[in-house]
Amino acid sequence: MGETKLMYVVDDDEIFHFIIKKLLGQQSGYQHTLDITSFHSAEDALEQLRIPGAPLPALILLDVNMHSMSGWEFIEAFRPLRPTLPQEIRIIMCSSSMDVRDMQQVAATPELSAYLTKPLDQSKVKVILDALG
Template identity: 30%
Template sequence: MMLQNQSICIIDDDEVYKFFMQRILKIKKLTENIITFPDGEEAYNFINENKQNPEKLPDLIFLDINMPIMNGFQFMEEYTKLAPQIAKKIIIYMVTSSIDPVDLERSKNFKEISDFVTKPITAEVLQKIVDSLKV
């Protein structure tokens, strides 16, 4: 079943990974609404510009930790300050290719982060995450 109105955002500097994620989301018919950003700064600016425009905001964000310009944790620090002004609740999953216990602990400092996922994200994991949005 296609979730026509669900919007998913991928914030990652790895173009191959973003392509892979978009293909899975479309092949599995999880969503057609996908927005991508190469770093946290561009994503933050987009969210800030659209904070009162819920139909433009994503329902779900996959946020990479290690990126140039503004990494995932820097994004979260800014997002946390902005969150009270955002017109919709956005589910955020922190994504990384390394299972660093320090990163895992640090991600727990942000109540806005739903969970921590390691790359590569399988189709099954993506399906489970998107299905959890329906509840």
């Protein structure tokens, strides 16, 4: 096995956390060990990213619509933090929204590597694994 890759799942839906862990746990042939940390709020994930010396994720899977802080608000708060971090963190936004405005906003947001719609399937899981490297 290769190195361990850390991934944050930031979503206020407990069922989504279960599903993503199940889907990613079933992947055979992935060369790295995957460590998934769940956050039910964007604020908690940001707080973790701000801890000096804490392990940083290679990827954040971020929901658009959450109760207290949206995925878009997370991106705005992450933007000034990003240059202070010792490694690049890819962000994939994940939502059940097919709203054209969201798609346009994704295209205009350089912090985002991809936008995936729920429910996830094997082709979308491949996008996540490819982003992890």
